[in-house]
Amino acid sequence: MQETSLHRLSRRDVFKWFAAAAVAMSAEEGVFAVGSGVPNPAGRGYGTDPDLTRDYKPGDIWPLTFDAPQRAAAAVLCDLIFPEDHLGPSASSLGVPAFIDEWISAPYPVQSADRPVVVEGLVWLDAEAGRRFKRGFAALDEDQRRAICDDICDLAKASPEHKKAARFFSKFRSLCAGGYFSTPPGWKAIGYVGNTPSATFDGPPPEALKKVGVEQTVG
Amino acid sequence: MAIITPSKTQPAYDVIIVGSGAGGGQAAYTLTLAGMKCVMLEAGRNYEPARETPMFQRPDQAPLRGLTTPEKPFGFYDSTIDGGWEVPGEPYTQASDKREEQFHWWRPRMLGGRTNHWGRISLRNGPYDFKPRSRDGLGFDWPIAYEDVDPYYTRVEQLIGVFGTNSGMENTPDSPEGVLMPPPKGRIAELLAQKFGRKMGVPFMPIHRAVLTRQQDWQGLPAKLHPDNPRAQRIVQEAMRARAACFWATDCGRGCSIGANYQSTTVHLPPALATGDLDILPNAHAREVLVNAEGKAVGVLYIDKATGKEMRVLGRAVILAASSGETVRILLNSNGGKGVANSSGLVGKYIMDTVGTSVAGQIPQLEDCPPHNEDGAGGAHFYAPWWGYKDQAAGQLDFPRGYHIETGGSRRMPSGANPVPEDFTRGLYGTRLKEAARRYYGSFVSYSCRGEMIPNEGSFCELDPALKDKWGIPVLRWHWKWSEHELRQVAHARKTFIELIQSMGGSMRSPESNNPLEYIEAGGKIIHEVGGAIMGADPKHSVCNQWNQTWDVKNLFLCDGSSFASNADKNPTLTIMALAWRAGDHLVEQAKKGNL
Numbered sequence: 001m002q003e004t005s006l007h008r009l010s011r012r013d014v015f016k017w018f019a020a021a022a023v024a025m026s027a028e029e030g031v032f033a034v035g036s037g038v039p040n041p042a043g044r045g046y047g048t049d050p051d052l053t054r055d056y057k058p059g060d061i062w063p064l065t066f067d068a069p070q071r072a073a074a075a076v077l078c079d080l081i082f083p084e085d086h087l088g089p090s091a092s093s094l095g096v097p098a099f100i101d102e103w104i105s106a107p108y109p110v111q112s113a114d115r116p117v118v119v120e121g122l123v124w125l126d127a128e129a130g131r132r133f134k135r136g137f138a139a140l141d142e143d144q145r146r147a148i149c150d151d152i153c154d155l156a157k158a159s160p161e162h163k164k165a166a167r168f169f170s171k172f173r174s175l176c177a178g179g180y181f182s183t184p185p186g187w188k189a190i191g192y193v194g195n196t197p198s199a200t201f202d203g204p205p206p207e208a209l210k211k212v213g214v215e216q217t218v219g
Numbered sequence: 220m221a222i223i224t225p226s227k228t229q230p231a232y233d234v235i236i237v238g239s240g241a242g243g244g245q246a247a248y249t250l251t252l253a254g255m256k257c258v259m260l261e262a263g264r265n266y267e268p269a270r271e272t273p274m275f276q277r278p279d280q281a282p283l284r285g286l287t288t289p290e291k292p293f294g295f296y297d298s299t300i301d302g303g304w305e306v307p308g309e310p311y312t313q314a315s316d317k318r319e320e321q322f323h324w325w326r327p328r329m330l331g332g333r334t335n336h337w338g339r340i341s342l343r344n345g346p347y348d349f350k351p352r353s354r355d356g357l358g359f360d361w362p363i364a365y366e367d368v369d370p371y372y373t374r375v376e377q378l379i380g381v382f383g384t385n386s387g388m389e390n391t392p393d394s395p396e397g398v399l400m401p402p403p404k405g406r407i408a409e410l411l412a413q414k415f416g417r418k419m420g421v422p423f424m425p426i427h428r429a430v431l432t433r434q435q436d437w438q439g440l441p442a443k444l445h446p447d448n449p450r451a452q453r454i455v456q457e458a459m460r461a462r463a464a465c466f467w468a469t470d471c472g473r474g475c476s477i478g479a480n481y482q483s484t485t486v487h488l489p490p491a492l493a494t495g496d497l498d499i500l501p502n503a504h505a506r507e508v509l510v511n512a513e514g515k516a517v518g519v520l521y522i523d524k525a526t527g528k529e530m531r532v533l534g535r536a537v538i539l540a541a542s543s544g545e546t547v548r549i550l551l552n553s554n555g556g557k558g559v560a561n562s563s564g565l566v567g568k569y570i571m572d573t574v575g576t577s578v579a580g581q582i583p584q585l586e587d588c589p590p591h592n593e594d595g596a597g598g599a600h601f602y603a604p605w606w607g608y609k610d611q612a613a614g615q616l617d618f619p620r621g622y623h624i625e626t627g628g629s630r631r632m633p634s635g636a637n638p639v640p641e642d643f644t645r646g647l648y649g650t651r652l653k654e655a656a657r658r659y660y661g662s663f664v665s666y667s668c669r670g671e672m673i674p675n676e677g678s679f680c681e682l683d684p685a686l687k688d689k690w691g692i693p694v695l696r697w698h699w700k701w702s703e704h705e706l707r708q709v710a711h712a713r714k715t716f717i718e719l720i721q722s723m724g725g726s727m728r729s730p731e732s733n734n735p736l737e738y739i740e741a742g743g744k745i746i747h748e749v750g751g752a753i754m755g756a757d758p759k760h761s762v763c764n765q766w767n768q769t770w771d772v773k774n775l776f777l778c779d780g781s782s783f784a785s786n787a788d789k790n791p792t793l794t795i796m797a798l799a800w801r802a803g804d805h806l807v808e809q810a811k812k813g814n815l
Contacts, residue, residue: 045288045289045290046282046288046290046291046295047290048290048291048300048301048302048303048307049264049300049301050282050290050291050295052271052272052273052276052281052295052296052473053271053272053273053276054280055280056280056281056282060282061282080648080649081648081649081652082649082652082653083649083650085649085650085653086650087650087653087654087657088653094279095279099279099283099284099635102282102283103283106282106283106288108288108289108290109289110288111283111288149648153646153647153648154645154646155645156645157646170641173641173644173648173652174637174641175637177637177638177639177644177652177656178284178286178634178635178636178637178638179279179284179635181633181637181638181656182277182278182279182284182285182633182634182635183277183278183279184277184279186633187632187633189653189656189657190633190638190653190656190657190660191588191590191630191657191660191661192590192630192631192632192633192660193590193591193592193593193630194468194592194593194594194630194632195275195277195468195469195594195632196275196468196592197466197467197468198466198467198468198592199466200467201403201404201465201467201592201594201595201596202404203403203404203405203406204404204406204407204410204588204591204593205589205591207589208407208588208589208591209407209410211587211588211589212407212410212411212584212585212588213414213584214407214410214411214413214414215410216404216405216410217405217410217413218402218403218404218405218425218600
């Protein structure tokens with residue numbers, strides 16, 4: 001469960017995001033406008049000799065970015081992309097939104113470049129939800145969320161006015177997949193088996209060899 | 220004796236060893252087990268694999284799911300400390316702005332150096348590889364032949380533990396019966412490459428890697444390695460007993476807390492320390508070899524990184540094993556910047572890396588494969604040794620020398636990167652996205668060329684005329700040049716890989732290119748830098764002799780890759796160790812005769 005849900009936020013906050021989104025939308029070039037309420041990360045990295053055996057959590061090393069509405073929109077979008085189903089739990093239950101927040105808050109070049117894309121994309125989602133349904137994205141029902149996502153989930157097919165949002169969706173889906181499939185339930189979902197000690201290495205089982213049409217050649 | 224600080228150094232040692240990786244580790248092992256008192260200088264910090272290795276840590280326990288950053292360029296869990304392509308405060312420079320004329324220098328700053336994270340690929344050079352000029356007129360012959368090194372390859376394989384099979388292939392030497400450990404079974408993508416490679420005449424087979432696939436024969440091997448030396452046998456027995464066999468999980472690049480693979484810190488240094496004859500001085504950055512008026516090495520000038528002060532350590536002989544680049548730098552900076560062991564003018568010349576290029580593909584045949592564990596021995600199980608000698612002899616290839624193929628692609632642990640590319644999941648979200656990821660996961664393969672670079676006049680390093688590091692030591696400036704030989708080689712490799720992928724019914728996923736300069740890996744990127752102080756038969760045309768001993772300074776030995784006169788496609792680490800053992804034996808013999 002997310003700590004904050006959208007409909008409990010004040011009108012004043014809602015107004016602020018819509019204003020921010022309007023600034024973002026006004027940019028003609030680039031993915032979204034850079035710098036519209038998205039300051040560069042101030043934190044330091046983990047250095048060249050971090051403890052590799054510690055259990056780290058997002059926010060342990062550098063401060064996170066998302067404000068409450070962004071966090072709420074990110075959680076809802078994560079779970080639309082990776083819902084709970086027969087292949088495993090939802091993305092938000094695996095900490096994926098926090099991973100994405102950690103990612104865009106990191107003081108490194110690759111991550112910094114994703115920062116405005118993600119933050120302004122989340123703000124756009126809320127603005128778009130407001131335009132279409134008079135509510136924030138997190139407060140929409142599933143069909144309404146899908147109506148927006150269906151317009152931006154395929155970069156090649158997205159209409160010109162949705163190209164920027166589609167680039168955001170593509171980036172967000174990619175981060176989401178990375179965050180999801182790097183957890184034990186995500187491993188199970190994708191079919192990775194391992195990270196466990198074993199007395200022998202038996203190689204691929206007969207059904208795998210048969211499926212691919214090869215034979216084991218090492219005795 | 221043990222891990223010490225500068226105030227605890229002895230007044231004098233038999234041998235000072237600079238560097239603690241494959242060469243320095245082997246030298247320390249050989250010399251201390253022979254009873255010589257040694258001190259080892261390491262520019263980085265002490266490192267304890269048993270305590271520090273992240274063995275089962277998951278990506279979701281690491282910052283950024285463990286993905287690479289400039290501070291950990293091979294990922295969070297990679298066993299590289301305080302280094303990578305850049306070392307804070309210790310820059311290097313490029314003579315050219317052009318990408319293809321630059322060299323990228325990987326340096327860790329930790330006990331054990333690069334051996335903590337390396338791929339463990341352990342290949343013997345073959346007979347041709349020591350006499351390349353005699354075969355095709357290019358590069359240089361070594362002053363030694365395969366037969367000189369063969370017994371040392373065997374000893375190193377027995378000491379560190381190497382799995383593999385004897386192929387019987389041309390210039391791909393077999394090990395004596397019983398020396399190699401049994402290879403692990405093939406993974407699904409490796410078996411597929413083997414099946415289709417066979418049709419093209421490309422022989423995929425078990426690779427040789429320094430991973431224990433079973434417990435070492437600790438009762439039998441020490442007597443073979445150290446006949447007539449009961450003390451060494453006893454110490455090595457204990458060290459071998461302390462290593463466990465691989466438990467088939469955890470990528471070798473993280474290092475290994477149970478000593479199941481070779482790294483200097485778990486294989487060479489524990490027995491060397493157990494002799495009581497080794498002091499290890501971490502955080503000691505060697506600056507100069509000190510030479511007396513008679514031209515003999517008497518010690519090493521180093522920076523104590525804890526205080527920033529210049530310190531000295533004295534000894535009867537000096538071994539540099541700091542990596543080719545750093546060894547060259549120390550030689551050139553010695554004698555107040557006038558240099559030592561450089562009457563040939565060749566120190567820094569003929570730097571080589573391995574020739575690299577990769578092609579990625581997607582193979583429909585591998586889709587929807589039943590899930591199974593392919594962690595295996597924490598790295599590659601198969602490779603293809605160079606198979607083209609006959610074609611070359613028949614004049615059918617447009618390049619000399621060879622390359623081997625390393626295979627990628629298996630059901631590896633997904634890290635934090637999106638495991639399935641966007642074009643396979645276009646438009647998808649929700650359960651359909653999960654199903655697509657499950658279908659395509661494990662269907663991506665890659666093939667990498669690891670080939671021989673021929674030394675040339677345009678690839679070298681020298682002291683930068685202006686820039687100094689944070690300790691005030693002049694830094695290296697690199698020059699790089701690929702010749703037509705390397706460019707034609709990668710073109711052949713690329714064509715071969717694309718053909719292999721297509722023969723499997725797959726599609727190529729690397730960017731289209733007809734320009735080898737675009738797809739050859741930049742100099743240094745394979746991290747096999749060798750040369751810079753090559754060995755040879757005469758002092759005018761080489762820096763050291765066949766014993767890794769510099770011509771000019773008799774008690775100065777170079778035991779890393781710097782002495783390599785050529786860089787065969789075989790990964791250099793095993794040869795570095797074999798030659799360091801051989802040089803160590805020679806040094807002990809000379810010391811006994813009073814010749815140092």
